[in-house]
Amino acid sequence: SAVISQKPSRDICQRGTSLTIQCQVDSQVTMMFWYRQQPGQSLTLIATANQGSEATYESGFVIDKFPISRPNLTFSTLTVSNMSPEDSSIYLCSVGRYNEQFFGPGTRLTVL
Amino acid sequence: QQQVKQSPQSLIVQKGGISIINCAYENTAFDYFPWYQQFPGKGPALLIAIRPDVSEKKEGRFTISFNKSAKQFSLHIMDSQPGDSATYFCAARGSGGSNYKLTFGKGTLLTVNP
Numbered sequence: 001s002a003v004i005s006q007k008p009s010r011d012i013c014q015r016g017t018s019l020t021i022q023c024q025v026d027s028q029v030t031m032m033f034w035y036r037q038q039p040g041q042s043l044t045l046i047a048t049a050n051q052g053s054e055a056t057y058e059s060g061f062v063i064d065k066f067p068i069s070r071p072n073l074t075f076s077t078l079t080v081s082n083m084s085p086e087d088s089s090i091y092l093c094s095v096g097r098y099n100e101q102f103f104g105p106g107t108r109l110t111v112l
Numbered sequence: 113q114q115q116v117k118q119s120p121q122s123l124i125v126q127k128g129g130i131s132i133i134n135c136a137y138e139n140t141a142f143d144y145f146p147w148y149q150q151f152p153g154k155g156p157a158l159l160i161a162i163r164p165d166v167s168e169k170k171e172g173r174f175t176i177s178f179n180k181s182a183k184q185f186s187l188h189i190m191d192s193q194p195g196d197s198a199t200y201f202c203a204a205r206g207s208g209g210s211n212y213k214l215t216f217g218k219g220t221l222l223t224v225n226p
Binding site: 001004033041042043044045048092099100101102103104105106108 | 144146148153154155156157158161201205213214216217218219
């Protein structure tokens with residue numbers, strides 16, 4: 001499997017602010033992903049974090065709202081910008097390894 | 113467009129019983145079908161996965177049954193235990209340029225009563 005850590009584990013933020021979520025993996029991986037899971041809902045892919053190039057965003061998600069960095073093969077960040085209460089969700093980092101996909105513990109975000 | 117349909121939405125089973133969760137997919141390009149287990153406050157954990165070249169895969173009390181012609185697959189939990197109470201997600205993944213890009217079902221909340 002893969003050991004994935006995320007920081008922060010949870011946060012409560014004010015409307016209009018931004019939060020950067022960090023994802024650290026125990027060893028190098030090619031594929032890293034960011035998902036959103038709204039309360040009681042399934043997982044929705046936000047983007048694929050590509051090392052050395054711009055992230056690839058899914059339909060409905062844009063770079064200005066969810067900028068992503070991937071400076072190396074073990075680390076990525078997701079920023080949720082100009083937050084609104086609708087951004088309250090769990091944000092999950094995921095990595096691909098051995099042809100399988102593993103998830104981090106998630107960051108629970110509440111926007112007031 | 114929901115590409116992976118999962119049912120039931122919730123399921124209550126008595127301890128020792130069999131839990132069955134079903135999924136159906138539409139995209140014939142999918143070639144990998146994992147199941148994830150998620151406890152409250154935790155990230156999804158990979159439980160078991162299958163490829164379409166086999167009809168069944170078993171790991172302990174968990175079994176995936178796969179019907180390629182019907183484009184359906186299911187998770188069976190034998191001798192269900194209260195500790196199995198969690199949300200289960202099926203998923204599907206395509207090949208080639210969609211490597212690792214998973215499409216998830218909506219999830220099934222399983223409750224196993226003692």
